[in-house]
Amino acid sequence: MAKKRIYLDYASTTPVDPRVFSAIKPYFSVKFGNPSSIHSFGREAGEAVEKARHQAADFFGCDQSEIIFTSGASESNNLAVKGTTIARISHSSQGKTKPHIITTQFEHSCVLASCKKLEQQGMAEVTYLPVGKDGVVKILDVKKSIKKNTALVSVMYANNEIGTIQPIREIGKIIKKENSERGEKIIFHTDAVQAVNYLDCKIDNLGVDLLTASAHKIYGPKGVGLLAVRKNTPMKRIQDGGGQEFGMRAGTLNVAGIVGFGEALEIAEKERPRNFKIVEKLKGHMVGRILEEIQGVKLNGSKTKRLPGIANFTVRDVEGEGLLLGLDLEGIAVSTGSACSAADLRPSHVLAAIGLSEEESHGSLRVSLGKYTTKQEADIFVDTLKKVVDRLRMIAGK
Ligand SMILES: Cc1ncc(COP(=O)(O)O)c(C=O)c1O
Structure with missing residues (x-):
């Protein structure tokens, strides 16, 4: 044997958790509709997506309209970094000053590559904070690197290679204080992919404006993620096409994946x-x-x-x-x-x-x-x- x-x-x-798998199955067969269609097949799929959006909103402590489903955390992180930078460039009252991004040297490659691309295209300047031997970013380093043109701070909640947890709440407090004294707000993003199974991810508790999660890291299916976006966070879409996901992410929704993600989040919270x-x-x-x-x-x-x-x-x-x-x-x-x-x-x-x-x-x-x-x-x-x-x-x- x-x-x-x-x-x-x-x-x-x-x-995939067996409970998630059984919730998903009908959406590959009998309930195969496109949620954008207005007939009964579409409505059935649409209702399932909205149930999952509700489950996600409960999990992250936000409104359903603040959940954008994506194809995974890589897409969510691209949207967070590029979408907010582009929004800042088009709205900026700072004339020709480039938006400044603060991130860390040990983010996931999709965050680092997005930052690098913005730098190469002359669209942003980026500070990559060191993390030190313990693999934890220093709050003081974040504070010291904030500049007049800082538009975005992106720090992961927990590192995927060494598992170290970052002081997201404390950074959130610093940014909140800084924002109370400035016109154009600094947006705070966290990649919470590895944290969702184990840590509190309520966006208000963390003080973040944007939060990334991925279903396949929490016993859900691959190819589905989300970006939680606090209301009134300036962000432009980066994928053009249909008006899905409140106009922020074009493309027919991965209904089965989204249903599975909602279920996986509910189970993760309970367990x-x-x-x-x-x-x-x-x-x-x-x-x-x-x-x-x-x-x-x-x-x-x-x-x-x-x-x-x-x-x-x-x-x-x-x-x-x-x-x-x-x-x-x-x-x-x-x-x-x-x-x-x-x-x-x-x-x-x-x-x-x-x-x-x-x-x-x-x-x-x-x-x-x-x-x-x-x-x-x-x-x-x-x-x-x-x-x-x-x-x-x-x-x-x-
Ligand atoms: C911290 C972190 N961010 C982003 C990603 C990318 O996730 P996805 O596979 O959903 O694109 C991963 C996956 O390895 C990750 O661990």
Whole structure:
């Protein structure tokens, strides 16, 4: 009989929860209508989308009209960064001054690439804040980098490679105070993709104007995301076409995906305390065993300000790719960086941002647990990791 595989790459994607799957199914078959159609098939699909919008609005503590469904977090982040910058350029009372964006060096590539593109096209100037060894952005650094022309601050809620949690509420307070003293407001965006399973994401509590989320990281389907947009936030659409999503995002809605996202959010909210406790305990057990039983392993990023699910290690004298492939041969799936850069062997920009050398970065491994991970799986993983590390070190003569 084939060996049971073990999945420890939940930060990359998650399996669809069976309850989400059954909610989705009819929208591929009998309820296949286009929500923009006005006949009964369309209305049926439209009602399902509105139910999901309601579930999302409940989750993020906002109005239904403040939820824009997209094709995923990459699109949401593009819209947040580019849409607000373009709006600022067209409304600006600052003449020829470029809008200024503040972000961090370890955002997801879709935020960084959007910022870089705006810079290259001469549309914005960007400050990329350092994050330091603990992988947590300093509130003072945000405060110090605010300028007269600052239009947008975009800081992720939790990092996808090392799991560190950023002080979003505190940054929100700084921006609120700053905004009380200026005409054109600074918009605050957070990429909350990795936080949704575990942390409070009510936009008022966080003090954000824009928040990004993605269904496939929370046991929902792939290819659907959202941007929560607080009312009166200046933002231009970046995708032209139909008037869907309050005119902010053209394209026929992914009805099944959206239904699944709504369901996944409702489940995530209900089960958050349980999942947090279980996954945190399991990760503590796994990390404890690894650090105790394998020589020359270091846990990257803050020990305390981190998500329950993600642990990133540097293992001395081995290559992360070797580890990944060795574990894969044993049926265990982990990652060396974000899935989006899995085909890219350059050292991770996140690990570089927290000060790891190229060599250390190449010896790093991301292990991410989820609500279906068991203690037995965590133990098999640690036992196998020990074996694979020993083997690789022996081959390398270390
Ligand atoms: C923090 C973060 N932002 C954005 C994304 C992109 O999400 P999507 O796959 O929905 O485009 C990811 C996925 O890896 C992520 O972890």
